[in-house]
Structure formats: structure tokens, C-alpha cells
Amino acid sequence: MNKKILALAVSAILLAGCSDDEKEVEVIKEVEVIKEVPPVEITSVKNVILMIGDGMGAQQVGLLEEYARRAPQSTYNSKNNMTALSKFANAGQMGLSLNAPYGETGSLVVDSACSATQLATGMASGSEMIGLDTHGNKVQTILEKAKAMGKATGLVSDTRITHATPAAFASHQPHRSQEAQIAAELVESGNVDVLLSGGARVFLPSNIKTDETERTAMAELGLPLSTYKKSKRSDDRNIILEAKNDHGYNLAFTGEQLNSVEGNKLLGLFSNSGMADGIAYSACKKDNSCTQPSLRDMTLKALDVLSKDEDGFFLMIEGGQIDWAGHVNDAGWMLHELLKFDEAVDAVYEWVKDRNDTLVVVTADHETGSFGFSYSRKDLPQAQTLSGDGMQGKDYKPNFNFGALSKLDRLYAQSGTFYDMMNQVDSDWDFSNSTGDQWAAAINNYSDFKVTAEQSSPIAEREENEYYVAEHKYLSAPEFPKINDFKEFYVYGDELHANLIGRTLGADQNTVWGTGTHTAAPVPVYAFGPQGVTKQFSTMQHHVELGQKMMNALIAE
Structure with a gap:
């Protein structure tokens, strides 16, 4: 019998033969029993809501938090120096x-496709697979399960909607590179x-540059053809028109249209390939010129x-260019990507902070670049006289350069990515004679960190690619930029000139990088929602388990 019912029944029996004073005592006892019901x-x-900072390991979170809390000119100064990630951590x-x-x-070590698939399905997957288990079988994702339950679903990314992370939640392909097939699947599935x-x-369609009928049709829909003029399809399917005419999608191609x-x-679809990088976004936000x-x-x-949707929803949001900056070892760009992602995290925090019907998980698929701040033997600090009574008449003079906080502001001051620097050297990316x-x-x-031609000369050096593989997307290049250590972990051909820029700037930035790819470091997990749901996330887990926990919380509803 329910405790409350039992208490009322016992009280009624006792009150029947009691004086008024005794009745008052019994009523108090009844109330006390009811209060004990948990x-x-x-x-x-x-x-x-799942938010993925692609490439955002603990090191990257550390960069964001150090900037927010301690940069002299931190853009968080008006916000009590608190990131949105910290708000979720506190709450x-x-x-x-x-x-x-x-x-x-x-x-x-994982790639984004496998990692996102494991988060999406709660099952083991293989490298570079999309929505498949280790045997190559299609596996229903949390998004697809949500749709089967009658819930609304969404995918948001600042890369490409067919890129590995968003694709893994609503597509099933043997390899992440099959973006044309992924595009059709995202629209046709209805999920x-x-x-x-x-x-x-x-x-x-592949003929968008030449077919005037196609171009006119797209222009009438509001597509700025000067920006969206290139196709990566090998057929003449117009998936945008199919989305509108056959599947009921409303369309937007600019911020104003959205x-x-x-x-x-x-x-x-707001760009031909990846969307504006974090530095470009920061600049256009300042003068209100963002399109x-x-x-x-x-x-x-x-x-x-x-x-x-009254039935609820599943939404995945990716800050995908944190990873892109990490791959080329660009700390300034990476900081701006973290700021852009945290801005979106803040929007979710404000939406969810007073609710008890929503689980928010913020995490990363992996860490990129093996990034860190480090102390060095360059620019040793000058001796200082401190007033403390423990100095015993001695100056304060650390043995090494531990990094001035002002370097955080100087990283933020970077006005273009390493790719912009490469484009300035040669817009066709022919660096053979740079x-x-x-x-x-x-x-x-x-x-803001200045270098000399002598310091920069190693960026121009090239060598024979000793790991040549015919017809490989990257390793078929006969020459690679010359990487002097751990070269096996720098794999992306001429993009490695950007990594060499990172090496050139590292000593002045107090930054170090260990790779041009991913590491196996555990990544942070922030969970917000009802405590009965979120307490299970406060542990060491695996992304497969993380995916299972999210699905169980949604499906049990």
C-alpha cells in the first residue's frame, strides 16, 4: 500500500476514538509520514541535445578557459569571465x-566518422565508416530512433552537412568520402x-556551371550562384530541388533567409564547402557584415x-572547425573556433537552464593535434624583487619562460588562418619554389607574433615522399613539405606547410604540437539535465557507452 494511503487509513482509525488534543497529534504524525515519501x-x-566540439580535447578546453578567465583583454570580461562550458560544468x-x-x-586512434558513429549508435564501428558496425552492417542511430518515436530531429554543423560527424547520425555508407551519396540519403530518408x-x-548537379536552366531555377530559389557555383557530384541530380519538390523542405542559403x-x-546550405572560419566570423561580427x-x-x-514538436526532439550540433585548426597546428584559429562553439553552447544553456525535460551532452569526438602550452628556454624572465617575507633577500627569477598571459590576447589578435597565409604565398598552392x-x-x-625570413625558411623546404602510395588521396604526392620529427604523423600533403608555420610560431607562442592528426586522449563530457539521468555521466566511459546512455534516456521517456 502507498505510504500516503496507509497513513491516512491509520489516522482515520485512531481519530475515531480520540479527544481533540489526541486528534491534533495524529494529524501531525500523518503529515510527517507523508513528507518522508521521496x-x-x-x-x-x-x-x-548533443553538442560535439570536433577535436576538442581537454587541452583545447584549457585554451578556451585560460583565455576567458585570464587574458587581459578577454572577450568574456563582461560575462564574469565564465564560458558556457563552465556554466554547464557548474550546473x-x-x-x-x-x-x-x-x-x-x-x-x-579514431577518426571523426567512426567516433560519431559510435556516439550515434552506441555500438562499435570501424575507421572512416558512416553509420555501420564493425561488420559493415547498417545500425539504427539515436536520431533515427527518435524519428521512429515521432520526435523531431535536426543536424547542425559549421563544416558541411555531409561531413563525417553530422553524416554519421543519419546516413549509412562504407566510407566518409561518399558525400554525394550522403547528401541524397539525408534528404530521401525522411529522418x-x-x-x-x-x-x-x-x-x-554536375552541370550547374553550364546549364542555364539549372542556374535559373536555383537563382529563383535564392541561391547566390556566384558563391555556390561549384559541384562535386558526378551526376545531374539536383538534390536541393528534390528536397523542396519531393520531400517538403523549405530552403535557406543566407543568414537573412534563415x-x-x-x-x-x-x-x-550556407556555403559551397565549409562555412566561414572562426577568425572571419569574429571580424564580420564586429562590423555586422556577416552574410x-x-x-x-x-x-x-x-x-x-x-x-x-510536442513529442520532443533530438538535435546534434557540431563545432567542426576546432578540428580543422588542430590539424594544421594553428592555435590562433583554434581559439576563435572554440569561442564560436562556446557561443552556441551558451545559446543551448539559456534555452535549457530552467527545464527538466532535456538532456544536454557536450563532448568531443577526439582530440586533434596533441596541443599544449609549454614552458621553454627562450626569452627567460628577468629577475624581480618581491616584497614577501619569504624571499629572504633573494630575487624572484624562474629558470624558464612559463608564458605571459598577454600571449592569449596575441593569439586572439591573429587576423587570418594559416590557410590564408598559404594563399598569400601562392593562391594555386604551388609551393615548390616558395x-x-x-x-x-x-x-x-x-x-601578432612576427618572424624573420631566416626563421621562416624551413617552411619552404620540401623532400621526396618516402611513403608514396599510388592513387592515394594524399600519399600519391611525389613530394611532401619537410617535417623533421614524427613525420609519419603529418599526412596531408601540401597542407603541411601550415603545420610548419605552427612550428615557426611555437616558441614565441609557448605552444607545442605533437601531430597533424588525432590522438587517443580521453575527452571531456559535460552533462546537464535531471540528476537521475546525468549522474551516470560523471565517470570514465567510452563513446559507445555514451551513445547508449543518451539513447536509454530518450527511449525510456
Whole structure:
């Protein structure tokens, strides 16, 4: 029998033969018993929001937090120096998650496709697979399960909507490179209500540059053909028109169009490939000249559309260019990407902070670059006289350069990515005859950390690719930029000139990098929502388990 019912029954029997004073005592006892009934623990939710900072390991979070809390000119100074990530940390739970391809037949290091698939399915997957288990079988994702339950669904990214991370939640392909097939699958499946990102090039027909009928049709839909003129399809399918005419999607191609578009199905493609980088976004935000929506803008639009579904929703939001900056060892760019992502995290925090029907998980798929601040033997500190009574008449003079906080502001001051520097040296990316003078001029044009031609000359050095593989996407290049240590972990051909820029700037920035690819470091997990749901995330876990926990919380609702 329920405790409350039992208490009322006993009270009624006792009161029948009691004086008024005795009745008062029994009523008090009844109330006390009722108060002892514990509240029902909430163990499921109506909505799940997963935010993925691609490449955002603990080291990257450290860069963001150091900048926010201690940079002399921190943009967080008006916000009590608190990041949105810290707001979630204070209000929810924190844990760590391993992320390598899972199981005894897996491997040590993960790529974004496998990692996102494991988060999406709660099952082990293989490197570079999309939505498949280790045997190559299609596996239902959390997004697809949410849709089967009648919930609304959405994917948001500042890379391409067909890129590995968003694709893994709503597509099933043997390899992440099959973006043209992924584009068609995302639209045809009917599983995703809101798709907001870049990547128009795999939605446009191969003849978009020459077929005037196609170009006119797209212009009438509001597609700026000067920006979206290139196709990466090998056929003449127009997936954008199919989305509108056959599958009921409303379309948006600019930030202004996104603001005004209505309906519960939305396809927004805001660039031909990846969207504007974090440095470019920071610049256009200052003078209000942005034409693309920000990651925050897309997040708010997705929340507005999906939350209208009374059954709830699943939404994945990716800050994908943290990873891109990490791959080329660009600390200034990476800081701006972290700021852009945290801006979107803040939008989610404000939306969810007073709710108890939503689980928010913020994590990364992996760490990129093996980044860190480090102390060095360059620019040793000068001796100082301190007033403390423990100095015993001696000066304060550390043995090494531990890094001035002002370097955080100088990283933020970077006005272009390492790719912008490469484009200045040669817009066609032919660096076979580049010089130290050219590289120094490009670096000094965009970075607050200045270099000489002599310091920059190693960036121009090239050597025979001893790991040549015919027809390989990257390793078929006969020459590679010359990497002097750990060269096996720098794999992306001529892009490695950017990594060499990072090496050139590292000593002055107090930054170090260990790789041009990913590491197996555990990544942070922030979980916010009902405690009965979130307490399980405060542990060391694996992304497979993380995916299972999210699915269980949503499905049990």
C-alpha cells in the first residue's frame, strides 16, 4: 500500500476514538509520514541535445578557459569571465570518455566518422565508416530512433552537412568520402527535419556551371550562384530541388533567409564547402557584415523549429572547425573556433537552464593535434624583487619562460588562418619554389607574433615522399613539405606547410604540437539535465557507452 494511503487509513482509525488534543497529534504524525515519501527520480527525458566540439580535447578546453578567465583583454570580461562550458560544468555533471574504435578488434586512434558513429549508435564501428558496425552492417542511430518515436530531429554543423560527424547520425555508407551519396540519403530518408550547414557542392548537379536552366531555377530559389557555383557530384541530380519538390523542405542559403524561413522541415546550405572560419566570423561580427548565419544562429533556429514538436526532439550540433585548426597546428584559429562553439553552447544553456525535460551532452569526438602550452628556454624572465617575507633577500627569477598571459590576447589578435597565409604565398598552392621571405611576409601580415625570413625558411623546404602510395588521396604526392620529427604523423600533403608555420610560431607562442592528426586522449563530457539521468555521466566511459546512455534516456521517456 502507498505510504500516503496507509497513513491516512491509520489516522482515520485512531481519530475515531480520540479527544481533540489526541486528534491534533495524529494529524501531525500523518503529515510527517507523508513528507518522508521521496520524490520520484526522473530517469528519462523528452529531448536530447548533443553538442560535439570536433577535436576538442581537454587541452583545447584549457585554451578556451585560460583565455576567458585570464587574458587581459578577454572577450568574456563582461560575462564574469565564465564560458558556457563552465556554466554547464557548474550546473551539471562532468566526466571523461575514451573514443577509439571499440572492442578487441578495434584500434588505438579514431577518426571523426567512426567516433560519431559510435556516439550515434552506441555500438562499435570501424575507421572512416558512416553509420555501420564493425561488420559493415547498417545500425539504427539515436536520431533515427527518435524519428521512429515521432520526435523531431535536426543536424547542425559549421563544416558541411555531409561531413563525417553530422553524416554519421543519419546516413549509412562504407566510407566518409561518399558525400554525394550522403547528401541524397539525408534528404530521401525522411529522418531529418532540420539540416543546417555548408556543403552545397554535393547537392548541386554536375552541370550547374553550364546549364542555364539549372542556374535559373536555383537563382529563383535564392541561391547566390556566384558563391555556390561549384559541384562535386558526378551526376545531374539536383538534390536541393528534390528536397523542396519531393520531400517538403523549405530552403535557406543566407543568414537573412534563415531568419525569415518558416515550416517544420528546413534545409539550409550556407556555403559551397565549409562555412566561414572562426577568425572571419569574429571580424564580420564586429562590423555586422556577416552574410552567413553563425553556429549560434543555426542552433537557435533549430531549437525554435524542433521544440514545436510536442513529442520532443533530438538535435546534434557540431563545432567542426576546432578540428580543422588542430590539424594544421594553428592555435590562433583554434581559439576563435572554440569561442564560436562556446557561443552556441551558451545559446543551448539559456534555452535549457530552467527545464527538466532535456538532456544536454557536450563532448568531443577526439582530440586533434596533441596541443599544449609549454614552458621553454627562450626569452627567460628577468629577475624581480618581491616584497614577501619569504624571499629572504633573494630575487624572484624562474629558470624558464612559463608564458605571459598577454600571449592569449596575441593569439586572439591573429587576423587570418594559416590557410590564408598559404594563399598569400601562392593562391594555386604551388609551393615548390616558395621562399622564407614569402612565408615571413604572409605570417607577419596575419599574426601578432612576427618572424624573420631566416626563421621562416624551413617552411619552404620540401623532400621526396618516402611513403608514396599510388592513387592515394594524399600519399600519391611525389613530394611532401619537410617535417623533421614524427613525420609519419603529418599526412596531408601540401597542407603541411601550415603545420610548419605552427612550428615557426611555437616558441614565441609557448605552444607545442605533437601531430597533424588525432590522438587517443580521453575527452571531456559535460552533462546537464535531471540528476537521475546525468549522474551516470560523471565517470570514465567510452563513446559507445555514451551513445547508449543518451539513447536509454530518450527511449525510456
